[in-house]
Ligand SMILES: [Zn+2]
């Protein structure tokens with residue numbers, strides 16, 4: 001009959017256990033173990049894993065907000081300019097331009113951020129899209145050009161989720 005050496009949890013020296021974290025191999029008791037799809041992990045390893053999902057630096061939030069803001073202002077201005085010459089066809093063109101602009105903004109942001117990521121960074125970048133379109137929206141509101149607001153609405157409706165999903169990698 002094989003003899004088992006009594007082993008204890010690394011974090012709770014009085015808790016008997018033979019369970020090991022499947023990443024760092026530390027002995028962990030049932031209180032420390034977190035059940036993952038791949039097996040049991042200690043809390044430290046879970047924390048480390050969370051950090052890798054949040055690699056954004058403080059300046060990334062400024063890049064995210066300012067860069068998408070400026071790009072969005074540009075896209076929003078271009079859509080307005082085209083709407084004056086496109087007339088009725090703008091109903092079809094606006095969705096195409098908004099989608100194209102969102103894809104382009106997503107590509108530029110990927111370059112600028114070099115793969116650094118965090119949920120708040122994606123939210124800041126998406127907020128930039130709305131902020132960038134605001135000057136154009138306010139301009140049309142002040143000048144009473146409510147018809148032109150439709151294209152801005154379509155632009156935001158398409159671009160906001162598209163840019164968010166483009167950056168975060170989530171797909172609907
Ligand atoms: Zn571990």
Ligand SMILES: [Zn+2]
Pocket residue numbers: 009010011012015028029030031032
């Ligand atoms: Zn423990």
